Amino acid sequence: MTLLRSVSILLLCAGVAACEGSAKNNHHVGGGGGGGEPEPPSPSDTIRPAPAKFSCDASAVPTELPLPRLSRRQLMNSLRFAVDHALPGEADAVWTKLTPILARYPTDQRTPAPSDVKGGFSRLDQSIQQTQVDVMYDVGKAVAQELTSTDARRDALLGSCASDSQTSNDRTCLETFLRGWGARVLRHPLSTAEVTLFADIAGATPVDKAAVADVITTLLNSPGFLYRIEHGTTAGQPASPLSAFELAAKLSYQFWQAPPDDALWASAEDGSLLTESGFEAQLDRMLQSPRLRGSLDEFVSEWLRLDELPSLVALRNDPIYRSFVGAQMPTDATRTAMFEDVQLSAWSTLVSGGSVSDFLNDRRSYTADPFLAGIYGVPVWDGSGDAPVIPSQNRSGLLTRAALLATGTASTRPIHKGYLVRNALLCQQVGAPPPNASDRPPAPTDRMTTRQVVTQLTSGGSCGGCHNNSINPPGFVLEGFDALGRERGVERLFNPQGQETAAPSVDTSADVWLYDSEQRVISSAAELSRMVDESQLFESCVAQHYFRFAHARVESTSGDGCLLSELESVARSGAPMADLLKTIARHPTFKQRSFQ
Template sequence: MPRLSRAQLMNSLRFAIARALPNEADALWTKLTPILARYPTDQRTPAPGDLKGGFSRLDQSIQQTQVDVMYDLGKAVAQELTSTDARRDALLGSCASDSQTANDRACLETFIQGWGSRVLRYPLPTAEVTAFADIAGATPVDRAAVADVITTLLNSPWFLYRVEHGTTVGQPVSPLSAFELASKLSYQFWQAPPDDALWAAATDGSLLTESGFNAQLDRMMKSPQLRSSLDEFVSEWLRLEELPSLVALRNDPVYQAFVGARMPTDASRTAMFEDVQLSAWNTVVSGGSVSDFLLDRRSYTADPFLAAIYGVPVWDGFGPAPVIPSQNRSGLLTRAALLATGTASTRPIHKGYLVRNALLCQQVGAPPPNASDRPPAPTDSMTTRQVVTQLTSGGSCGGCHNNTINPPGFVLEGFDALGRERGVERLYDPQGHETATPPVDTSADVWLYDSEQRVISSAAELSRMIDDSQLFGSCVAQHYFRFAHARVESTSRDGCLLSEMEAVARSGAPMADLLKTVAHHPAFKQRSFP
C-alpha cells in the first residue's frame, strides 16, 4: 500500500477536479494554491553507502502535516465543487434540482458510483456506494451534504495510497486485479490516475491479456504524459536541484567580473534543467539508446543565455534541435546543468563525485569528520585545480581524492562555472579585478575499473571512456530500478530483474525498452509481501 508521492497526489487531485468540472478545473486549481503549498515535500534518502542522491518516491513516511493538509485540501475541493447549485447540478445531474425528492438518494449514488470509482481507482461495490451515500444523511443532494461525501472520498486510503489486495486471498504472492494493474502502470509512467483508455482496458479485462497489456504499455510510452515521470527520474538521478541560484551573487564584484556584461536569470537555471530533461525525452521518443543519451550533443533550449553558452540558436521546440558545434561538448557531461555552480569558481570535487556516484554507481568513502564543507575556491594567484590539490592530496583525504574523485573533475575544468568553454582560468582579487589568466590543466590519470586506466585531457575522451566501459548503462539500470520500485534493490530478491535491465541498457537497445523492462517483468503484475 505505497503512499502516493507529492507529485502523484497533486496529479490525482487535478484529475478529480477535472472529472467533476472540466470547464472550471484550472480556475479551481489556482484557488487551492495556498493550501497546496503547505503539503510537505517528499524527502530524498541516499542509498546505503552513498553520500548524496536518492529518489523522493522512496519517502513513505507519514507526517501529521500531510494528514492535516490533505483534509484541508479535500474539504476545500468539496466546497468549491458544491459552492453553487449550478456546480452541484453539473456533478449530480438534473435529478439534483428537479421537483422530486424520491430520486435524490439514487442521484447521489450514481455520482458516487461514477466519479467516486474513477477517483478511488476501482469500481465501487454496492455496499461501499451505500456507505459513502449514508454520509449525506437525509438530505442526499443538499450542497453541504454532497460536500461531506466528496471530502470523505478524497481522504479515503484508496485515494491517498495505491492499494493492492491482489486476486488470490491469503497468498503471499497474488496476481493484481485489472484495476490495480492499471493504477500501477499509470502512476509508474505517468504519475497520475488511469486515463479513459486504460480504465476501459481494465474494465473489459483486456489489460490482463498479454496483447492488451502490451498495447497499453506501448501507448503510454508514446504519450507526452510520460515526460512527467521521466523528468522526475532524470532530475533526481543527476541531482540537478543541487545547482544553486545563478543570480544570488549578482552584486558580488568577483561574480560580476566573472559573468561579464550579461547576467544569467532564474529562467536560465530552469532552462539548464530542461536541457537535460529534454535530451532524455528526445532520446526516448526517437528510439535512442542509453549511450545516445550520454553522448547527445544537441541543445534543447529556448533560453538565449544558455543558447549563447552552447554557441547555437535558440530551439523553438519543433524539428531537430541544433547540434552544438564544439567537439569538446561531448554530451551529458558538458551540459551546463552539470557544470554551473552559481559562483565564480568551478567545483571539481562535486563533479568528480557526481561522475563516480551518479554516472558509474561507484561508492566513495565519506569525508573525515573534520573536513570543511566549503568548496575550495581559487585565489588571486592559484587556480582551482591548484587549491583543490593542495587541500586534498595529503593525509586521510589523499586516498579518495587523488585516485577517485579529483581526476574526472579536473578533466572537466575546460568549462567554467557557467558551463562556458575555456582555455584559461581568470583569477580575481576580492574587488573583482583580474589578476592572472593561467592556462587550464585538464589532464588527469583516470581509472574506471581494475586495469581500465589512462591519461586523458578532455571531456570528449572522458565521455568515450565512460561509454566504452558500459558502466554507465549498468548504473542507469540500477537508478531506474530504485526510481520505479521506490526502494533500494536486494541482490537476492531483485537480481534477475536487475540483470535484465542491465543487459537492455548495455545492448544499445532503445532507452524506452529499459523503462518497459520493469513493466514486463512478472513481479510488476503481482502483489507480494516478502
C-alpha cells in the same frame, strides 16, 4: 543546500579503505596546474566493458512496499483529475481557487540510498507526517466545498435527480455519483459495501450540498485515494495477480504519475488489459504519449541532481562574480533552461529510439535561452525540427551540459563534479567525509588555480586515498569548462576587488580509474565520456537508478537481482531507452502482488 552546491561533499573522504579503487593505484593525481601534457589514449586503447553488476537468483523473493503512498506530484495530479472529472467546464477556475491551500502540502524529501552522501528520489519518501494528514484534510475539504459551492455545481456532479421535486430518489442519486465519479477517483469499481459506507455519511439529506461535500471530503481522505492499494485477485496466496484496475493504476502512476485515463480505464473494464495483446497496446500507447515526459523529467532531474545548481544571479553584485561573468549576466530563466536542456536531451533520445549510450553522447543543444545558446555556440532552438549540434568536439554530451558544470559562483567545483560522475553516473560509492572536514568549497585565490587549491587541501593524509584516486580526477578533467559551463583554455584569477591578476593555462590531465585495472591518463571531457561509455558502467547505473525511481525504494541485490539483471542487459545492449521502461512493466513482478 543549493546555495553552496558541494558543501556536503567538499572533502569527501573517510580513509583509503572507504574508496573503491584506492587500493589499486595509490599514486598522486594532478598537481598544481603545471606539468607536461600526457599522451592521449589512442582509439584502439579502449576500455573493456565492466562485468555485469547484477545476477538473477530465480528462487529469490523481491521485497515490496507494503502500502505505496502517492508522491506529492502524484497526489496533485490525482486531485486535478478529480476536479476535471467533476466539473470539466469549470476545472481551471476551481483549481486556481485551490492553489494556495495545495501549496501547503509538504514537499517529499529526496532520500539517498544507504552509504550515498547525496542523491536519491523523492518517490522514496514514504513517511507520513502529521502535517501531511492535517493539510490533506484541509485540501479535501476545500475541494469538496468548491465542487458543491452552488446548486448548479452540485447538480453538475449528481445530475437532475439532485434538484427535482422528488426526495425518494436522492439516495440513489448519490450512490450513482459514487459508482461513477467515486470509482474513477478511487481507481476501482466500488463494491456495494463501499458505496453504502460513503453514502451513509450524507445521512438523511443525501443531495444536500453540505452533505455531499462531507462525502467528497471523506473520499479524498480515504486510503484508497491517498495510497496505491493492491489486494490482488487470489486470496491467501504468497503472490497474487493484480486485478485489471490495480494493474491500470500501477501503469498510469508509473509512467504518467496520474490516475488511469479513459482509454486505460476502459481496457480494465472490458478485461483486455489482462491479455498480452491488450497490455502491450496500452503500454505502447502510454510510452508514446507526451504525458510520459513529466515522469521522465522527474527521473532525470533527481537522478542527476539538477536542483543542486544554485541561482545564477544571487552573486550578481559580487565583484569577482561580475568580472568572471562579463558584460551579460545570466538570468533565472537561464538556470531553468539548463535543466530543460538535459531533460529535453533525454526526451529526444527516448522518442527518437535512441539508447542510453546515445543519451550520454548526445551533442545537440535544446535551448531557446540566448545566454545558454551562446555558451554552446549555437543558435537558439524553437523546439521544431532538428536541434542544433554543438560545434565543439570537446562538448561531448551529458558530462559537458551546462547544468552539470555551472556552480552559481566564479569558481568551478571539481570535487562536486568528480563525485557526481563517480556516484550518480557510475553508481560507485565513496566514503563519507570525516567529521572535521571543511564546510567551505575550495575556491581559487588571486594566485592559485582551483586545481591547485583542491590538490593542496585534499591530496594528503587519509583524504588522499579517496580524492586522488576516485573523486578529483574526473573533476579535474572537466576543468576545461568554467563555472558557467563555458569552454576555456585558461583560468582567470581575480583579487577581492574583481581585478584579474593572472590567467594560467588550465590543466585538465588526470589519471582516471574506472574499475579493476581499467585506468587511463586523459586530458579532455571527450575522452572521459568515451571511457565511461565503453566501460558500460553508465548503462548499469542508469538501470539501477531507474529501478529505484520505478519502485520507490532501494533495491535488494539478491531479491531484485532478476529484474535488475534484465534492466542492465537492456541498457547495455544498445536497445532503445523506451525498452528500459518497458522492461519494468513487462516483468512478472509488475503484474502481481507479493505477500511474502
